[in-house]
Amino acid sequence: MTGQRFTVIYHLTGKDTTALEKAKIMALEQTVEVNEELVPAGFIRSQIVGQVEQITAGKTGGYDATISYAVETTAFELTQLLNVIFGNSSLKTGIQVTHLELGDELLNHFSGPRFGIAGLRQQVQVEDKPLLCTALKPMGRTVAELAELAYQFALGGIDVIKDDHGLTNQPFCPFQPRVQACAEAVANANQQTGKHCIYVPNITAPMSQIWDRVYYAKQQGAGGLLIAPGLTGFDTMHTLATDPQVNLPLIAHPALLGSMVINPEHGFSHQVLFGQLLRIAGADASIYPNYGGRFGFTKTECQRIAEGCQQVMGNYPPIFPTPGGGMNLENIPEMLALYGNQVMFLIGGALYSRSPNLTDNARYFLSLVGR
Amino acid sequence: MTGQRFTVIYHLTGKDTTALEKAKIMALEQTVEVNEELVPAGFIRSQIVGQVEQITAGKTGGYDATISYAVETTAFELTQLLNVIFGNSSLKTGIQVTHLELGDELLNHFSGPRFGIAGLRQQVQVEDKPLLCTALKPMGRTVAELAELAYQFALGGIDVIKDDHGLTNQPFCPFQPRVQACAEAVANANQQTGKHCIYVPNITAPMSQIWDRVYYAKQQGAGGLLIAPGLTGFDTMHTLATDPQVNLPLIAHPALLGSMVINPEHGFSHQVLFGQLLRIAGADASIYPNYGGRFGFTKTECQRIAEGCQQVMGNYPPIFPTPGGGMNLENIPEMLALYGNQVMFLIGGALYSRSPNLTDNARYFLSLVGR
Numbered sequence: 001m002t003g004q005r006f007t008v009i010y011h012l013t014g015k016d017t018t019a020l021e022k023a024k025i026m027a028l029e030q031t032v033e034v035n036e037e038l039v040p041a042g043f044i045r046s047q048i049v050g051q052v053e054q055i056t057a058g059k060t061g062g063y064d065a066t067i068s069y070a071v072e073t074t075a076f077e078l079t080q081l082l083n084v085i086f087g088n089s090s091l092k093t094g095i096q097v098t099h100l101e102l103g104d105e106l107l108n109h110f111s112g113p114r115f116g117i118a119g120l121r122q123q124v125q126v127e128d129k130p131l132l133c134t135a136l137k138p139m140g141r142t143v144a145e146l147a148e149l150a151y152q153f154a155l156g157g158i159d160v161i162k163d164d165h166g167l168t169n170q171p172f173c174p175f176q177p178r179v180q181a182c183a184e185a186v187a188n189a190n191q192q193t194g195k196h197c198i199y200v201p202n203i204t205a206p207m208s209q210i211w212d213r214v215y216y217a218k219q220q221g222a223g224g225l226l227i228a229p230g231l232t233g234f235d236t237m238h239t240l241a242t243d244p245q246v247n248l249p250l251i252a253h254p255a256l257l258g259s260m261v262i263n264p265e266h267g268f269s270h271q272v273l274f275g276q277l278l279r280i281a282g283a284d285a286s287i288y289p290n291y292g293g294r295f296g297f298t299k300t301e302c303q304r305i306a307e308g309c310q311q312v313m314g315n316y317p318p319i320f321p322t323p324g325g326g327m328n329l330e331n332i333p334e335m336l337a338l339y340g341n342q343v344m345f346l347i348g349g350a351l352y353s354r355s356p357n358l359t360d361n362a363r364y365f366l367s368l369v370g371r
Numbered sequence: 372m373t374g375q376r377f378t379v380i381y382h383l384t385g386k387d388t389t390a391l392e393k394a395k396i397m398a399l400e401q402t403v404e405v406n407e408e409l410v411p412a413g414f415i416r417s418q419i420v421g422q423v424e425q426i427t428a429g430k431t432g433g434y435d436a437t438i439s440y441a442v443e444t445t446a447f448e449l450t451q452l453l454n455v456i457f458g459n460s461s462l463k464t465g466i467q468v469t470h471l472e473l474g475d476e477l478l479n480h481f482s483g484p485r486f487g488i489a490g491l492r493q494q495v496q497v498e499d500k501p502l503l504c505t506a507l508k509p510m511g512r513t514v515a516e517l518a519e520l521a522y523q524f525a526l527g528g529i530d531v532i533k534d535d536h537g538l539t540n541q542p543f544c545p546f547q548p549r550v551q552a553c554a555e556a557v558a559n560a561n562q563q564t565g566k567h568c569i570y571v572p573n574i575t576a577p578m579s580q581i582w583d584r585v586y587y588a589k590q591q592g593a594g595g596l597l598i599a600p601g602l603t604g605f606d607t608m609h610t611l612a613t614d615p616q617v618n619l620p621l622i623a624h625p626a627l628l629g630s631m632v633i634n635p636e637h638g639f640s641h642q643v644l645f646g647q648l649l650r651i652a653g654a655d656a657s658i659y660p661n662y663g664g665r666f667g668f669t670k671t672e673c674q675r676i677a678e679g680c681q682q683v684m685g686n687y688p689p690i691f692p693t694p695g696g697g698m699n700l701e702n703i704p705e706m707l708a709l710y711g712n713q714v715m716f717l718i719g720g721a722l723y724s725r726s727p728n729l730t731d732n733a734r735y736f737l738s739l740v741g742r
Contacts, residue, residue: 001542001543025665029665030537031509031510031537032508032509032510032511032537033506033508033509033510033535033537033719033720034508034509034719034720034723035720035724037724038509038720038723038724039509040509040511040512043511044509044510044511044512047511048509048510048511072541072542072543073510073537073541075539075540075541075542077539077540077576077577077580078577079539079575079576079577079599079602079603080537080539080575080576080602082602082627083536083537083575083599083602083626083627084537086627087536087537087599087601087602087626087627088626088629088666089629090601090626090627090628090629090630090633091625091628091629091633091660091666091667091668091696092629092633092666092667093633093667135404137403137404137405138402138403138404138405138409138410138411138415138419139402139403139404139415139419139444140403140411140414140415140418140419141411141415164404165454165458166401166402166403166404166444166451166454166455166458168446168448168450168451169446169448170443170444170446171372171443171446172372172443204450204451204454205448205450206448206449206450206606206609206610207578207604207606207607207610208610209448228450228454228458230458230461231450231451231453231454231458231604231606232450232604232606233578233602233603233604233606233607235577235578235602235603235604236578236604238577239577239578239579254462255454255458255459255461256453256454256457256458256461257461257462258459258460258461258462258463259461259630259631259634259637259638259639260630262461262462262463262464262634262637262638263630263633263634263637266630266633266634267630267633268630289462294396294400295459295462295463296462296463296464297462325462348404348405349404349405349406349409352405352409353406353408353409
């Protein structure tokens with residue numbers, strides 16, 4: 001044992017008299033899973049059990065409990081790190097993970113985002129201004145139709161063209177021909193424009209098929225990979241982020257992760273889940289539904305996500321907050337004011353509906369961010 | 372397209388006037404991810420978009436919406452099935468998945484539990500009466516100590532001895548020597564007793580290591596595998612359940628899944644998550660925290676889980692509801708009354724604390740269920 005510990009801050013709801021007791025129980029639950037009287041003295045009691053470092057009154061009620069854990073309890077595995085942070089306590093009410101302070105040893109072990117903002121900017125050769133992203137949709141379109149959409153958007157100057165995350169390997173639009181056709185369409189457009197648009201296929205897939213899809217996508221010239229860690233597990237993303245043969249930017253989609261943040265008194269804070277945890281797992285961009293769109297995230301929650309994507313975490317690079325989820329082009333000025341330039345805007349439907357000329361629509365989108 | 376559809380029932384909170392509208396939006400969100408006016412006529416509109424089949428007033432308020440989806444939208448992948456069921460809608464409030472009706476084609480495709488109640492009973496050679504399970508703990512004990520605990524419990528007649536789910540591959544108790552020693556200890560005890568206790572190591576692990584652990588465990592004589600699909604992703608469990616080389620009963624642990632059920636107006640019902648979904652993913656036993664223990668599940672929620680484990684789902688076998696989470700031996704009579712004989716009782720800490728003689732404690736546990 002190195003004596004190194006990492007800390008997690010939990011927000012606890014409930015009465016003040018019970019906060020310390022609740023924190024102590026969590027420190028046991030997340031490690032030894034037995035009542036205090038069954039914890040053997042010595043090594044286990046002094047080093048394995050979580051330690052309640054601090055309890056303070058929360059700014060808006062409740063209590064903030066800081067608990068530290070020996071880094072070795074995680075076995076240096078992302079699956080077990082998640083378990084120590086919140087595994088069993090996820091089954092209790094009134095507990096929310098609001099901050100992670102992993103320390104350099106754990107952060108370096110997981111290695112974090114490979115590209116980050118700077119790396120992704122280099123890929124698409126856009127300095128300073130916001131990156132623009134759109135999605136190929138809807139599900140049900142043929143391979144040829146999707147490739148044509150990709151071509152039009154790339155011609156208009158979109159930087160990142162991703163599959164809708166529901167496109168996987170449906171019989172009416174199989175993965176391989178889709179990826180081949182869309183990658184080719186984007187490459188053709190790039191040849192005309194001289195730009196560096198990337199096509200980012202969705203490789204969210206069953207365990208047994210994910211590697212085939214990743215390598216196929218890479219071979220066809222995909223410029224990044226879209227993955228929904230809520231569907232595959234966070235470690236799948238981490239494995240892709242660290243595999244030297246993959247070496248592509250990873251864009252995280254929030255599908256199925258909503259339950260972890262939707263209850264303000266339970267789960268993970270938006271900042272931890274869509275910022276800190278995704279960076280630990282190696283995301284280079286974090287898609288989330290912006291406030292005011294089809295979903296219910298608040299402006300403050302979105303701001304916190306952007307902070308989580310960019311706050312100091314050891315030597316991890318900052319990553320792109322990627323607000324989407326039913327944004328309109330009219331929202332861009334307000335989003336620019338909130339997020340500044342270190343952002344990737346994801347606009348899907350609105351880019352289809354503005355006019356039948358998708359290339360024009362894309363150009364208009366660029367003009368809104370001063371490009 | 373075969374025309375075959377599967378249905379999901381969602382409970383929607385909120386006003387009656389908005390229920391139909393909300394359901395229609397979900398049917399779009401879970402498939403095409405565009406507003407209705409952008410849905411192309413023909414194939415996409417008639418077959419790809421989810422269809423609202425029924426809206427009825429909920430028994431205790433709110434509305435129940437039945438939505439059907441073309442089976443092909445799932446691409447016959449568990450990751451994408453989860454996405455169609457609840458991917459984007461997880462990011463919205465007031466939506467809970469309360470029932471799945473997949474139909475025979477999808478159920479057969481995923482193949483479900485390989486062993487189920489009958490298969491697991493055969494493995495441990497116990498007919499009719501409840502199975503008894505305990506956990507090796509706490510984290511921090513040495514390999515030799517855990518193996519000795521396993522030996523004592525097996526000698527006392529426990530059927531299933533599992534790792535605590537926090538034991539993975541920590542430097543102070545590595546996976547391989549632990550599995551080897553515990554499997555051997557249980558085999559030795561079986562030789563003395565003539566019984567068929569199984570050791571079930573925890574193989575929850577990063578993607579890159581899970582197969583090594585599974586095959587090592589199998590080679591050492593593990594009689595089943597413990598996995599937490601909330602940490603690995605559900606498809607990892609499904610892959611293990613269908614791999615002919617694995618061919619071991621799978622016991623599901625609920626770590627990190629709590630957020631999906633903790634909010635009564637959001638996520639999945641207990642019955643769907645810990646019953647239906649785990650069976651689709653191939654679990655043979657579903658561990659969950661029983662009411663009245665360290666966690667807050669209610670008696671009704673636990674009953675619903677047991678129903679979800681055993682209700683008719685095509686030709687899937689029923690699986691063991693496995694209530695645990697701080698149960699005391701005193702609770703057994705009440706639990707017997709609730710669950711009957713088709714149950715596996717998981718008792719950890721209480722089996723350590725009753726007396727220093729673990730073999731005696733185990734025998735007493737058996738006597739409580741008439742064995």
